[in-house]
Amino acid sequence: VNTRSFPPDAQIYRAGDPANYLYKIVTGAVRTSRVSLEGRRQIGGFFLSGELFGLEPGAQHIFSSETISETHVLVIERTGLASSELLDLMHHELRRAQNHSLLLMMTASERVATFLLEMAERIHSGGEVQLPMSRLDIADHLGLAIETVSRTLTELEKHSAIALPASRRIVLRNPAALKQLVSGNQRR
Amino acid sequence: VNTRSFPPDAQIYRAGDPANYLYKIVTGAVRTSRVSLEGRRQIGGFFLSGELFGLEPGAQHIFSSETISETHVLVIERTGLASSELLDLMHHELRRAQNHSLLLMMTASERVATFLLEMAERIHSGGEVQLPMSRLDIADHLGLAIETVSRTLTELEKHSAIALPASRRIVLRNPAALKQLVSGNQRR
């Protein structure tokens, strides 16, 4: 169990690298990504303080991973983990991937609302979310154009579901409205 | 290790049921599905002869599973599997889920082409695919409207990438063109 530090936008591992290590974030934020044949970038997930990433099916990484901000990680040898632990982590990843698929079948505002609620939950900083990632990162995670993400956010602000004191600070003014949006009970 | 048979459109297990068993298809075809809060149906995957399904994160099923045609399965107790086997299966599922996410970020024709190529590979019946599932099933798997799936198929037929001797029989007349489509090198 070793520790390492990375500046912003540094690559921690690349797709194709052997997947021998897991990483636990001490401070900072990380995204995993891959570029499809068509040239589209997919962001598999975002990982925040206290979260674990780097676990992948097979011996090699399919996704690359890059830091978003300056990041300190604990490096954990995969071989040092009991298979029951591995199984648990795999469960978690699988569920994440399945939910991501579901998310990608939603409309733009549903995706954005879902994303915000999830982020708020994971950051648990009382109604206000400080996003580490750029709009483009969010767009590539949600499968939307960056302009659509931006427009959707201002739309949510207009309906006073959220407030945007700064572009990366988001106040969940009305989480219930967001949840309702996710449940699709209202069409606009 | 037991064996069971189901008529078409029978439910094998439901979301929420304890996930104590895996199923190996002897003959037939199965789909796993769930319905989101918004009422959209998502089909997680299709499973064909020889394939294994029913493995899910956690103790309960998240997806339901239904037969598509008459189906015979081998029922396998999860507890009877070595954790290394479980891990392998989980790997496989995880990769499937990740690829599904990628698919859902593609355009309609890319999704359909990808789907056809994958099906052809799994059925390996020499250039011709006999699809067990309905257009609606395909649509709910690809995250498209049924009409879009239908239109895309006739479009592919017009470009003589495929032939449609019957609605559920598809001849891959030009797999290279399909692959090219998937790689996004041509816009229409």
Place this chain on the structure above:
DNA sequence: CGACGCCTTGATAAATGTCAAACGTCGTGG
């Protein structure tokens, strides 16, 4: 102050969804 990166906004085009109708196939019953 100025330049750069990121974000937003606007105008327009393209893709996809929705609603509706027609078509084909297949099985049933007259």
Place this chain on the structure above:
DNA sequence: CCACGACGTTTGACATTTATCAAGGCGTCG
């Protein structure tokens, strides 16, 4: 044997959503 009806599929017209292209604003850091 044929007519009918049910169901899945296709096609058409149109509405809506989202992407694309282009410009402008805003904040930060030199």
